[in-house]
Amino acid sequence: MKFGILILEGPYQHESSDSAYHFAKAALEKGHEVLRVFFYQDGVLNSTKLMEPQADDRHIQRQWSELQEQYDLDYVVCVAAAKRRGINDDVIGPGFKIGGLGMLTEVAIEADRVVQFGA
Amino acid sequence: MKFGILILEGPYQHESSDSAYHFAKAALEKGHEVLRVFFYQDGVLNSTKLMEPQADDRHIQRQWSELQEQYDLDYVVCVAAAKRRGINDDVIGPGFKIGGLGMLTEVAIEADRVVQFGA
Amino acid sequence: MLHLVNKSPYDSTGLESASKYAGKSSGILLFEDGVYAAMSGTAYEDRIKEIMGDHDVYALKEDLDARGIADRVVDGVKQITYPDFVDLVEQNKVASWS
Amino acid sequence: MLHLVNKSPYDSTGLESASKYAGKSSGILLFEDGVYAAMSGTAYEDRIKEIMGDHDVYALKEDLDARGIADRVVDGVKQITYPDFVDLVEQNKVASWS
């Protein structure tokens, strides 16, 4: 099945990004397609490679980047939400790209299901 | 009276930072002291000079920086919370500095009141 | 004491919790989405009146105006501005609920 | 349909809202802090049993384990893992509540 994933909350403050990651990983391991992960609202903050969590903590951007590389996924960070929060091409990690909100509409059209994390 | 202000939520996603700003401004205009504004948890994200909100929107970092300059305020961004979220010395705007959580304890000791925004 | 509440009573239990632990002489200040608790003609009106039996209740005018409800506030709720908010915090110890 | 709920029922009205609008054949999946609604011996136990009269209720085992409550789940709530979560989303349209 073709999934889209939508993330509305930032890293560490809420569990939403972790949950989205575990869901995406489980879906991919079952052989489903993940057409796009769309990072929106505070969700855009998951993309910054400037994050340096404590040594005993997970590195949320790297987890996402590694999953992207492993499955050649499409990660879109909403441009308007990103600019508002200080996220730009210079700070996003590998595998993320910045794009318009229309790219969420596109995945809503193309995917069988869009699963929203953070509300 | 000596106030401390504590901010736990980031810019734009929640109103907390706006409320804290309006409260701080009103307190200063009444002649009160604001000993320190402590940016904690997602609150650290208010400090990034990389934010570029839409032209018709407020620029939250600049509002804070201007208030700091006008009243020579002390703004501390929690180092551990900042690192986790990609905030460092290179991205913080004028008037902000990065410091330890002990600087919140200090203001709790020295201020008559600490007002928390975001919970 | 003064208890600050910034969430809608329909969305969050912050106001219920604040009023549960607040002493009888404590005030409750509604701001941000918390101001919806002060609106008249609602399912919450009886409850806010009950809370007003034990506490002074304040609602921030700037947030009421933003939401278009300043003309529909329950009688007895005191509409205050940010300068008044500062005065209340000067006069009272303060705790934040959401 | 499947309704996802990620907030504690003591903190947020998300589960009440989801159960209000959910059709009788819809399932409700509790995860993150939402799993506290599935715990037995609580003030919410009667309510979750009532909801279970109309809906299949699932609770995510990973989140139950994290909170130390996997051994205290109300009878009839189905404990599922992330792979099961994926299966449920494959089988149902999905909406997220908080």
Next chain:
Amino acid sequence: MIVFRKAPYGSIYAFEGLENVLIMGAYDQDVSILFIDDGVYSIKDGMDTEAIGIKNFSPTFRAIEAYDIEKLYIDKESLESRGLSVDDLVIEPKVIDASEVEALMEEQKNFFMF
């Protein structure tokens, strides 16, 4: 379907829900819009946000008509329990009850909850 269920200004959800409505309209999607819970507050008339310094987005809801978006619904109980009637709103969604909301949701493919 785009569902508004949070109040405006306390969080950015309602604003971003509206952004999504406009984009989906621009893509000529046959989108349905539903106001429930505190989402009904996002179309309350008479907002004046000047003193809080956040842009009042409620007039933009009127632009929905320009996109030929006609499937606008609002939950009766959410509206009434919050002391509002359709006369208090900046647009005119169709008032439906909870069972109609349920039926409407069953017809949709996707749900974006703001």
Next chain:
Amino acid sequence: MIVFRKAPYGSIYAFEGLENVLIMGAYDQDVSILFIDDGVYSIKDGMDTEAIGIKNFSPTFRAIEAYDIEKLYIDKESLESRGLSVDDLVIEPKVIDASEVEALMEEQKNFFMF
């Protein structure tokens, strides 16, 4: 006073509350700690967070003793309504009722709510 009132892991509040307890202890502050509402869940025993990938911080609560922090309180009704007793907790706060919580709060200077 540091007040825990949110559940662990869904948000970072409980973790940061604990960080504050430790810092205030390091500064030799005579800090009181109160668990109410969903905050009582943050000291539930038996947490295993491996599968969600977030560090289990509950054992760190035991370090509180090393800082001579003894003023630990928990609200009886919050505990009982959530199906818990003191035997379920990683530390042993003093169980007090809502009126005692109220009296305790009146004695404090500051409130950090997590």
